[in-house]
Amino acid sequence: MKMKLFSYNLVDTYVHRLSGLTKLICFLLLTFAVMFSYDIRVLIFVLAFSLWILRISLIKYKQIRLMVIYVAVFLITNAIIAYLFAPEYGVDLYGTRHELAHILGRYSITQEQMFYQMTKLIKYASVIPLGIIFLLTTNPSEFASSLNGVGVHYKAAFAVELTLRYFPDVQREYHDISQAQQARGLELSSKTKLGTRFKNSLQIIIPLIFSTLDRIELISNAMDLRGFGKQKKRTWYNQRRLTKEDVLAIVVSVAIFLFTIAVSVFVNHSRFYNPFI
């Protein structure tokens, strides 16, 4: 198990200087724009824009290599099974049929299907840099105040903060319990059958959960003693005042969001861009 998943490191760039709230707003606006649109031109534009932001925020390939591999595997399997399940889906969507080659039975290559799958690939790919930028440039301590800033109730925001705070602890504990159980002879390697291995992994999960239940009591008592949850609102130590740079970032994101919606409503008259008619 890899102990360190992603690391926030402080570099002085435009993106890092933005407040967490700004980054969350921009992330949500741009992701929703991408989720809504099925126009390959808009999607390529957002993809290019987010790759440019990735570049100026000085994120190194080394930091994101694993994610890139995961995403590539995901995109390829998704493309293959989507084709296997519905080889004529593009034809249904765009309403025309331009066959390029026939393969076997119901499987043939049509321009519509190629276009649909290409669009989908870019659609999925263009969200990824946005998420990576947000994760790697936002101070985790600022996350809760940002969520609260966009209207999430502070108690829910606090739960997210607790998750981020305790994830490394839980991970370490899982690792410790697993080592201890293996020292006592519990087989977890690929030498045993999958069923036994699964049953044995429960021997790690159960102690982990029960020690966590104890810890829940401890933490909630400590928080109660400090008066958590007595008021309707709360302030945040890590909240930052919005600057001109923040305003600029929000304006650009809103513009891209509105532009995407406008293209769908006024140019394409649907979420899809149809070059076949």
Next chain:
Amino acid sequence: MKDMFKVSTRTIVATGLGAAIFMLLFMYVKVPSPVPETSFQTAYGLGAFFATLFGPIAGALIAFIGHALSDAVQYGSPWWSWVIASGVAGFIYGFAYKSTSVEEGTFETKDIIRFNVIQIVGNLIAWVIVAPVLDILIYAEPVSLVFTQGIIAAIMNSISAGVIGTLLLIAYAKTRTKEGSLTKN
């Protein structure tokens, strides 16, 4: 009478830590299935267990936060349709909160059946209705593909919640003191 939707400090802390374990299990303790993009997730067993102990709000948030964060650190961005479906599943698991007496130290056949009916209903609604419909609305995925994935996810998550959730609840009930277990001489 337990209040189903009351959010105390304990609920919040349980949500935070529960989501951390959910995230860990979601990423590392799973068995891949023959159908691509689905796998047997032990995390839902944990989710059902926490939801039964802490209620629907905690259940929904644990699954939602855990799923969203694990997607984010693995793929860079959450797959919203399934993250929302996870939240819905967790929320429905939470209805077992009021109807079982696990806190009082008893979790017997009647409670086991009730818990499992609730979790199966939750999984069916989440994976056969919510997830595929959102996949079609948001991502325009082929209908036959998403429903196949949904049905498989519903079956596997029901098994996960049924087996792991039930085992955890039985183990938990044994740690609680039964009402009337002390007698006066």
